[in-house]
Amino acid sequence: MTTVETAVGATKSMVLNMGPQHPSTHGVLRVLLELDGENVIKAIPDLGYLHTGIEKSCEDKTYSQAITLTDRMDYLNPLGNNLVYCLAVEKLLGLEVPKRAQYIRVMLVELQRISSHLVWLGTHALDMGAMSLMLYCFREREEILKIFERFAGQRMMTSYIRIGGLALQPPAGWREHVKRFLDMMPPRIDEYEALLTENRIWQGRLKGVGYVSAEDLIALSTTGPGLRAAGVAYDNRKAFPYSSYEEFEFNVPTRTESDCYARYLVRVAEMRESVKIVRQAVEKITDEGAIKTEAPGIVPPEREKMKTEMEALIYHFKIFTEGFSPPPGEAFATVESPRGELGCFVASDGSPKPLRVHFRSPSFVNLQALPKMVEGQLIADTVACIGTIDIVLGEVDR
Amino acid sequence: MTQLANASASTVVEKLRGWNPQAVSQVVEYRGEITIVVPKELLRATAQQCRDNPALNFNLLSDATCVDRFPVEPRFELNYQLLSIPRRERVRLRTSVSIQRPVIDSLVPVWTGANWLEREIFDLFGIRFEGHPDLRRILLPDDFEGAPLRRDFPVEGKR
Numbered sequence: 001m002t003t004v005e006t007a008v009g010a011t012k013s014m015v016l017n018m019g020p021q022h023p024s025t026h027g028v029l030r031v032l033l034e035l036d037g038e039n040v041i042k043a044i045p046d047l048g049y050l051h052t053g054i055e056k057s058c059e060d061k062t063y064s065q066a067i068t069l070t071d072r073m074d075y076l077n078p079l080g081n082n083l084v085y086c087l088a089v090e091k092l093l094g095l096e097v098p099k100r101a102q103y104i105r106v107m108l109v110e111l112q113r114i115s116s117h118l119v120w121l122g123t124h125a126l127d128m129g130a131m132s133l134m135l136y137c138f139r140e141r142e143e144i145l146k147i148f149e150r151f152a153g154q155r156m157m158t159s160y161i162r163i164g165g166l167a168l169q170p171p172a173g174w175r176e177h178v179k180r181f182l183d184m185m186p187p188r189i190d191e192y193e194a195l196l197t198e199n200r201i202w203q204g205r206l207k208g209v210g211y212v213s214a215e216d217l218i219a220l221s222t223t224g225p226g227l228r229a230a231g232v233a234y235d236n237r238k239a240f241p242y243s244s245y246e247e248f249e250f251n252v253p254t255r256t257e258s259d260c261y262a263r264y265l266v267r268v269a270e271m272r273e274s275v276k277i278v279r280q281a282v283e284k285i286t287d288e289g290a291i292k293t294e295a296p297g298i299v300p301p302e303r304e305k306m307k308t309e310m311e312a313l314i315y316h317f318k319i320f321t322e323g324f325s326p327p328p329g330e331a332f333a334t335v336e337s338p339r340g341e342l343g344c345f346v347a348s349d350g351s352p353k354p355l356r357v358h359f360r361s362p363s364f365v366n367l368q369a370l371p372k373m374v375e376g377q378l379i380a381d382t383v384a385c386i387g388t389i390d391i392v393l394g395e396v397d398r
Numbered sequence: 399m400t401q402l403a404n405a406s407a408s409t410v411v412e413k414l415r416g417w418n419p420q421a422v423s424q425v426v427e428y429r430g431e432i433t434i435v436v437p438k439e440l441l442r443a444t445a446q447q448c449r450d451n452p453a454l455n456f457n458l459l460s461d462a463t464c465v466d467r468f469p470v471e472p473r474f475e476l477n478y479q480l481l482s483i484p485r486r487e488r489v490r491l492r493t494s495v496s497i498q499r500p501v502i503d504s505l506v507p508v509w510t511g512a513n514w515l516e517r518e519i520f521d522l523f524g525i526r527f528e529g530h531p532d533l534r535r536i537l538l539p540d541d542f543e544g545a546p547l548r549r550d551f552p553v554e555g556k557r
Contacts, residue, residue: 048537055522056546060553091429218457218483221511232483239486329428332479332490334460345477347465360461360479368514397537 024383027393043371050397058357062323071157074395076116080337082161088333088344092326100289101165102244107281110274115144116338124387164299165292206261210373210385224340225266230258236336263388323352363391433490442503456480459509468549472496504530522547
């Protein structure tokens, strides 16, 4: 249990325990606040309430089985977690994924980014007292979840991205469904902006709140919208393109104010960019084509082949009983999750189970900047700062 | 891509060798990723050099993690993923510590962001970081016994 020693006597300060069951901590984050009146002198985040030992569990699963665990880390970005894990294992194996599968991956993770930012915007607006926006944001998010359900059969724990490709062929009618969403979304983003961007209360709550300089953010390893709001145009999709991102045209929105308001503007602009990327991906994805790479013994064979070819049947059996064994070595893959740089480090010792799986989760690392943001500010601003860091506790604690 | 990685690998390694020939004890290249194995004693100095040398400029510590190679000795392998935002390059520093003395220099003086990453390793692997300002458990409760991510810790937990 984290405790704080406080001064006594005339300069006595008060310690307030915020969380772990506090709605604005977006889960089970506990922050110990040492207060002088309403001013925060010191903030100490206390984590671990949602620690489930995912990394340890991965070591006891075969490489393919561990995919389902990744869904459960950042529950607002399950497809992104699937992707980074699969990219790391594919790197370890030296697999190339068919272009069509890469484009579908890009389309889905960008839809996921929009849905994640929608949840962020809705809940953050709710924290700041703008309740109606949450209803609007969740309405649009529902449409994205319907698309995921159509693709994966699951709204949230998709496990749709697999090692070497995708789990299933895209469903019939997906193109119209996604296009319908794309036509709907930009006017809706305009609507949110009409409600918030020039809103005086919104600006009053966010402008100039939670400033941290770009140098401090880099020293604290912060990535994602928080860093881009400080003027550093670092985005994994541009810096280290994966899954054919180099073929897509999009901008990396940045601001220079580095306050909560700038982080809000960056995220809204990112939603618009994601819509652009999804639109390009829809054009690029062909109607026919492979969604899995040809890698006997690693990627499960087509159902049809299993019924006609002995080899395919044997491989299928072996993949699902014993798994496959990548050569000994390590791989570190990174993607740009809605929250920042999401990394996955996989070490193999040549056995069918990973020696080590480690996730570099952006929520965990970005949360380190919280004390820097709130110390010296008002207690009410702590809520705004936690909100704009955009943490998902499932990913912080893993 | 691999070609590019090769070219810059040699510059990173060259710069480090030029600064201190002992700093690079081995260079591993696998799947386009460069791992520089650094002796334990020189870890902090090498990290400092990686950050401050303008030709290297690894300004962000992306990740730090540990791999337990039990029963091989020294069994703990610490991996630091360095990132240079201006130069768009990554490199991995690696060093090993043994179970007899699981202690290593903290990198918090170099990158403040190492703080929680090292606390996580301390928490889950029981490796102590010398010079860390606030070395406490971070994910597990304070009264938890053992280091659960060690390979000799049972998956189902100790009962």
